[in-house]
Amino acid sequence: MATCGEWNLLRTLGSGAYSEVKLARNKTSGDLCALKIMKKDMGYDGGMDDIVKNEVEIMKNLSHPNIINLIDFSDTEQYKQANGASEDVFYLALELANGGELFDFIAQTGKFSEEVARFYFHQLCDAFEYLHGNGISHRDMKPENIMLDNEFNLKLADFGFSSNQAKNESRKGTDNYMAPEIHLGQKYSGQCVDLFAAGIILFIMVAQHPPFNKASPKDPHYKTISANRPDLFWKLHSRNKPGGLEFFSPEFRELISSMLSFDPVHRPSLAEVRSSAWYTATVPSYDEVKEEFNQRKAALDESSAQEDQPFPTEEVDPSVFTRRTVHRGVGGELEDATKLPSLERNCVEYVPEFKRYTQFFSKSDLESLFNTLALFADKVTTEFEFSPEEYSSTLNILQEEKMVSMTVNILDAGDDTYCVEAVKNNGDRFVFNDVYNKMKQFFGGHANASEPASE
Numbered sequence: 001m002a003t004c005g006e007w008n009l010l011r012t013l014g015s016g017a018y019s020e021v022k023l024a025r026n027k028t029s030g031d032l033c034a035l036k037i038m039k040k041d042m043g044y045d046g047g048m049d050d051i052v053k054n055e056v057e058i059m060k061n062l063s064h065p066n067i068i069n070l071i072d073f074s075d076t077e078q079y080k081q082a083n084g085a086s087e088d089v090f091y092l093a094l095e096l097a098n099g100g101e102l103f104d105f106i107a108q109t110g111k112f113s114e115e116v117a118r119f120y121f122h123q124l125c126d127a128f129e130y131l132h133g134n135g136i137s138h139r140d141m142k143p144e145n146i147m148l149d150n151e152f153n154l155k156l157a158d159f160g161f162s163s164n165q166a167k168n169e170s171r172k173g174t175d176n177y178m179a180p181e182i183h184l185g186q187k188y189s190g191q192c193v194d195l196f197a198a199g200i201i202l203f204i205m206v207a208q209h210p211p212f213n214k215a216s217p218k219d220p221h222y223k224t225i226s227a228n229r230p231d232l233f234w235k236l237h238s239r240n241k242p243g244g245l246e247f248f249s250p251e252f253r254e255l256i257s258s259m260l261s262f263d264p265v266h267r268p269s270l271a272e273v274r275s276s277a278w279y280t281a282t283v284p285s286y287d288e289v290k291e292e293f294n295q296r297k298a299a300l301d302e303s304s305a306q307e308d309q310p311f312p313t314e315e316v317d318p319s320v321f322t323r324r325t326v327h328r329g330v331g332g333e334l335e336d337a338t339k340l341p342s343l344e345r346n347c348v349e350y351v352p353e354f355k356r357y358t359q360f361f362s363k364s365d366l367e368s369l370f371n372t373l374a375l376f377a378d379k380v381t382t383e384f385e386f387s388p389e390e391y392s393s394t395l396n397i398l399q400e401e402k403m404v405s406m407t408v409n410i411l412d413a414g415d416d417t418y419c420v421e422a423v424k425n426n427g428d429r430f431v432f433n434d435v436y437n438k439m440k441q442f443f444g445g446h447a448n449a450s451e452p453a454s455e
């Protein structure tokens with residue numbers, strides 16, 4: 001098993017621009033964490049050091065129930081892989097957000113009512129009040145960085161770009177969630193751009209899609225806001241909504257329009273957001289939210305099993321399975337590697353303490369599942385690559401001119417059951433969820449089981 005210092009590495013949870021995040025178990029205490037590992041020799045001319053130091057310096061002074069806690073940090077350990085290879089790394093041991101990403105939950109179980117959105121928006125603003133009160137801005141607010149623990153509480157993650165400066169200049173963040181002043185290359189307030197992104201996130205919670213692609217006057221949706229015509233913005237967005245304009249409450253429309261204003265001077269401060277009519281309206285209790293979420297989760301588990309669907313039965317070109325090669329999907333030619341022996345793969349163990357919403361279970365045999373994954377990759381992706389060591393494949397998909405990279409793992413969940421999980425590496429969050437849904441559908445009758453009960 002791969003290890004890093006005091007931690008056994010169980011499997012990959014995700015990867016970011018500079019890091020790989022592993023599910024890890026402490027060798028002594030047995031506690032789980034998310035171990036964020038960054039290789040030292042990535043050729044960043046010392047810049048990498050600065051990014052890690054910044055993340056550690058900021059995180060080690062933070063302690064808040066809605067912010068991922070830094071458990072431990074090291075810059076002297078080695079990442080030892082199962083095959084014996086090792087390399088020097090930095091690592092951050094982070095509190096595990098074992099409930100997955102909030103937005104996978106929304107994408108898989110449906111949008112939130114304004115009341116439930118308010119419950120989470122309050123938690124997000126609590127985290128901001130604490131952060132901003134300590135002079136820190138996050139600067140990479142986006143759905144991927146909002147996670148849940150297994151009690152359905154919001155946890156803000158990824159402080160790689162955070163800043164303790166009042167004014168910032170560098171272009172940090174993710175295009176779709178950046179405030180207009182960053183696009184314009186102006187000096188900006190980190191706290192102000194955090195709140196702008198929070199407005200986008202709140203909109204997504206209720207609408208299940210983003211309000212615009214980019215906060216630029218050229219964007220067909222954002223130009224209505226930058227031209228100070230919020231009425232047109234809401235008209236556009238309520239076109240296909242049940243109830244039309246009434247789908248969004250007037251208080252919600254007012255808050256969102258002001259939070260997304262083009263000129264930062266016209267946006268409300270955090271205190272003003274917190275005293276707005278929408279924010280101060282009724283909030284469901286924690287027990288009510290938990291009850292609703294458990295019901296949504298149960299309905300999702302039920303809908304995942306599709307016993308009446310036929311299996312895909314075609315054979316796959318065996319070259320897919322033989323070595324680490326990038327293959328081209330959708331009609332592309334597979335490389336001729338048929339003469340190479342197939343590899344001994346290890347089926348990684350499912351860890352029931354960690355769940356995500358983009359996973360389903362199957363009682364089919366491992367090879368049939370793997371074969372189906374290869375068929376799906378061949379039919380749907382732009383390119384794909386199978387891991388030579390594990391039952392895992394990385395798929396790159398271009399859809400609606402947006403690229404997404406995702407890893408699909410088949411895990412041994414015990415009791416002759418396998419878990420098929422999709423993990424987004426990078427690219428568009430909405431395309432990712434769409435591809436996951438297509439994949440689940442494609443597996444047909446292989447998606448035939450529920451999670452085995454853990455002892």
Ligand code: ADP
Nearest residue numbers: 014015016017018019021034095096097158160
């Ligand atoms: P980067 O800073 O390199 O972009 P991130 O911190 O965003 O890396 O982590 C990459 C992915 O790893 C996330 O999208 C998420 O899926 C997973 N991840 C990160 N932190 C945690 C955590 N505390 N608990 C569970 N999963 C995590």
